[in-house]
Amino acid sequence: MSHPNPVTKAVIPAAGLGTRFLPATKAMPKEMLPVVDQPAIQYVVAEAARAGLNDVLMVTGRSKRALEDHFDRVPSLEATLQGKGDEEKLRRIQEATALGDIHYIRQGDPLGLGHAVLCARHHVGHEPFAVLLGDDLIDERDDLLGPMIQVQQRTGGSVIALMEVTPEQISAYGCADVETIDGQGYVKVKGLVEKPAPEEAPSNYAVIGRYVLHPAVFDVLEHTAPGRGGEIQLTDALQELAASDAEGGGVYAVVFRGRRYDTGDKLSYIQAVVQLASEREDLGPKLVPWLKDFVAGL
Numbered sequence: 001m002s003h004p005n006p007v008t009k010a011v012i013p014a015a016g017l018g019t020r021f022l023p024a025t026k027a028m029p030k031e032m033l034p035v036v037d038q039p040a041i042q043y044v045v046a047e048a049a050r051a052g053l054n055d056v057l058m059v060t061g062r063s064k065r066a067l068e069d070h071f072d073r074v075p076s077l078e079a080t081l082q083g084k085g086d087e088e089k090l091r092r093i094q095e096a097t098a099l100g101d102i103h104y105i106r107q108g109d110p111l112g113l114g115h116a117v118l119c120a121r122h123h124v125g126h127e128p129f130a131v132l133l134g135d136d137l138i139d140e141r142d143d144l145l146g147p148m149i150q151v152q153q154r155t156g157g158s159v160i161a162l163m164e165v166t167p168e169q170i171s172a173y174g175c176a177d178v179e180t181i182d183g184q185g186y187v188k189v190k191g192l193v194e195k196p197a198p199e200e201a202p203s204n205y206a207v208i209g210r211y212v213l214h215p216a217v218f219d220v221l222e223h224t225a226p227g228r229g230g231e232i233q234l235t236d237a238l239q240e241l242a243a244s245d246a247e248g249g250g251v252y253a254v255v256f257r258g259r260r261y262d263t264g265d266k267l268s269y270i271q272a273v274v275q276l277a278s279e280r281e282d283l284g285p286k287l288v289p290w291l292k293d294f295v296a297g298l
């Protein structure tokens with residue numbers, strides 16, 4: 001790496017309405033749903049911090065004030081815990097406020113992921129930046145952003161993360177057509193299509209919610225027309241950059257083979273909670289035998 005901290009800004013789109021989780025999300029942002037005992041969004045901000053991304057911009061919308069409150073300090077609660085001598089809880093609530101500088105901007109109209117990223121333009125300026133989607137949690141033992149930042153620095157383009165999925169799953173994701181590059185730990189992206197039908201998918205490589213983008217993406221997003229679902233799609237802007245030879249053109253991908261948890265729909269959210277709780281030292285030893293008994297009795 002040419003510089004110890006070549007990318008420092010992270011953009012986290014968090015304006016989605018969370019309709020898949022209604023009524024739980026009627027008065028609460030879906031990003032605040034607890035995954036074991038921590039809101040989903042905190043795992044994502046912590047992942048960004050581990051990768052040196054300490055300047056976080058959350059792109060929010062109406063009814064998202066709980067996000068700001070969560071990353072803010074609560075002196076009265078801290079004083080109460082201190083008074084009780086509950087150091088462990090004090091440490092845990094302070095964790096959320098020590099992750100970096102968190103800024104907020106509102107998206108206004110929910111016009112799509114591409115539009116949410118475009119809202120970050122002035123904050124980001126002319127430097128590469130990361131985008132982290134809150135529905136995807138990456139296990140802290142598996143570094144994904146670190147290698148992506150390295151590939152961005154090496155290629156000067158934009159970098160996406162891919163995972164192999166089954167043909168039935170591909171229509172829930174962006175899908176990439178890729179070309180291997182000899183001797184490199186990353187691939188070149190030749191084309192991208194947002195949520196294709198299985199028979200139209202160019203591969204089984206699904207785009208997952210981590211991006212390290214060249215700021216050239218903003219100029220492209222300015223003119224990206226609404227695509228799938230009538231929304232301005234980041235995938236469509238990246239498809240244009242993949243074919244561009246101009247400065248900041250070219251899209252590359254890191255193929256992720258680590259542990260990812262999806263909290264974007266009810267079933268995968270429940271699976272993520274069970275999986276992460278099973279691995280926790282304080283819960284796993286009791287939860288796992290109970291789960292085995294429970295399943296055996298079904």
Ligand code: G1P
Pocket residue numbers: 113133135136172173174175194195206207208209233234235264
């Ligand atoms: C978004 C992107 C899609 C990507 C997915 C990853 O879709 O548009 O290309 O594969 O995130 O989670 P969403 O899940 O927000 O509909």
